[in-house]
Structures are given as structure tokens and as C-alpha cells.
Amino acid sequence: MTVHNVRIGVLDNDACAMQYITLMLNQLNHRNGLELSLWSTTFPTRAIQECQSGNSPTNILLLDMALNGVTGPQVARILHQVSPETAIIGMTSYEPELYRAEATQAGIPTILDKTTLSEQLPSAIIDVLRTPHPTFTPAAVPTGREPTAMPRLTSAEQRILTLSASGLNAKQIATRLGISADTVFSHRRNIKAKFHASEWHDVITACRDAHII
Template structure:
């Protein structure tokens, strides 16, 4: 990836999502120094969704490990709040499952944190243009996974849910509130809400009533 001129970055707004303040602030400073507009920073999935809705960033740099959920959940929440945003995962993890889940949730790229400042700048610029960006080696992994999925029998929509999302869905079908589900699963109320929102997005449903009906119709009660 070629590093673009600073002037080419002036109309690109970026939201930086990471729960490590020193890293988050350093990335924000580096981007501002290269001409990007840092529209905001966030330290959690919930904050990312809220701020993305308010500032409508062009690019979201999303960490994969956050205190109230993972980068896949964060990606889904951000895209629900800011549909025109492009999400680039910037994570210390290069685990296959993390990469695939992030892309399934709507991320258009995945960069590991060992990338240089120039690589990050080029990646953000490419992401803003809608181009997929992956750390070398990860693009082949994603392509291989999606080829495998295309060759597999057509799954039911529920097959796309994570085990935790399925667990939350079953409890929604039983009529439990988010607070009750959080208590039962030893999660925060916000984390449960994030799982519900991600499940609604994946199943293309509008609300909890439709979610409960879906669960009942598919034997997930």
C-alpha cells in the first residue's frame, strides 16, 4: 500500500476504538499528524456505537478485544448506528476466528497492531475508499473461509450466530428481560444488549418480539 499525501486525508474522519488509553491516544495523534480528522475516540462497544451515531465517521478503527464485547459486536453496533462507515479492525490478535467473525459482522479489513505507522495511514486511506485491507496472510485466510462457506450447504440464519448469541436468544424467547439475562449469564446489561443487537442484525429482524417469534419458530426456546 502506498502512503498517501497528507492533503489527501483531510476529508477523512476517523473514530478510534480501543480500551488502552495510551495506544488509543497515540493512534489518534498519529492520524491527526497525517492530516486525518479524528472525530472521536471510544473505549468500549457501547461507547463506539453511541459516538459513531453522533459523529458519523467515514472510518472506524476497531480493536478486537473490548471490556463489554468483541470487535465483531462492536462492528455490528457501529454499522447499525453509522451505516456509511467503513470499519477496519486494528488488533493484536491474528486468530482465524477473530478475523472471520469481524468480516462476517461487516468489517472491510483487518490489520494487526504490529503494522507500521505508514502502513496504518495507508490502510485507513484505502478503507475510506472502500478497499479491503488485510495484514499479509490474513486475506487468504478470509478468502479460503468464504470459499468453504460457499461450497457448504445453505445454513439456516441461526447458524451464523455465536454460541453466546444463541444462548441469549433462547432466554429472550423465554421472556427474560436484558437485566434478567445479564444476571443469569453473569454479564453486564450492556453486553447483553450488544448481543441482542448483533442477533437482530444477523437475522434481519426489527425488534425483540420478532426475535422471540423467530426463536420459537426455529425450536430455540
């Protein structure tokens, strides 16, 4: 039996669903010739960074179609640019047909129904490994706005960026995270440096333009 060493990422804005899917993947490990290495996140920025510049290549990303402030197809368009070797399997709690057209345009060939994920996932992974990974067609990217590679952020920086994008100020973020406002400002300075931005709103604008917050 051929053994496939596969690195799989899970991006889902529902932490409980993400943990369930990760547990399901762990149960598939060492079965059907699969040796799995897993990572998971609720942050689109983290998923993009991990696929783009993780310690080892991500072979498959399980991508929720409806995330906070961004859709799965929007994330997929960025991933095809920064990590073209990563295959994407879509998943949704809603009717998959609702996303079919947009997903196809974004280079997501498969959308799984979360209610039957345990039945569909093993064969979907095997199908991805057996099928040559198609090249993303640039025509599927909205004209006039090319996805760009994002700087690598820490988990704390990702949380602060997400909370800032939701409209919270530094004091509110500090209260939410149980840290001081000075610490929030320190993280913001580090984030601005990584984005080569002089103003905080420029960081938020860049992330919104890239459809990751």
C-alpha cells in the same frame, strides 16, 4: 490533489494504545490529501453513540478486536445497524488471522496488525475512501437478537454503567470515582430513565444483550 475531509473514531480499551493511535492519526493530518477530524474512546457504548448520533458523521472507525467484555466483531454488528455509513478498520495486537473469519462475518474487511500500524494505516485509510462502502449483510447478525440503538450517555454515566457491569456496588463505585453514593444513585436514575427501565438490572441486561458491556 483531491482533499478528503474525514472524521475518524478510535475505539480501544487500552488508553495508552488509543493515545498512540490518535497521535499517529494527527501526524497524517494535512498529508496525502487528508483533512482529519478525530475522536477516541475506551467505551464501546460511547463509540456506538458517537457513530450513531454525533455532531457529524463518522466516516471510519478504527476498532480493536479485543475489548473489555466484548469483541470488535460484536461492536461492528451493532454499528452496521445504527450507523451503516461508517466504515470499519479492525486492528489487533495479536495475529490478525485469529479474528479473520469472525470479522468477515461481521462486515470488517480489513484487520491491521498494531505492531506495523504506522506502516499500514495511511494506505488502509486511502483504500477505504477509494472503495465503495459495502452494505452489511443481515445474515451476519446472530438470529433471534437484533442490535438496537442505544441511548446517549454522558461520560460519567458510561463509567458508572461499566463499573456496575463489572460487579461493583454503588458504594464501591463511589469510592473508585471519588464521588458520593448519592451521586452514583442519581446517575443510575438518569440512566434508567434513558433506557425506559424501572430496574437497574434491566439496564445491565439490555447492554449485555447488545454486547456492549
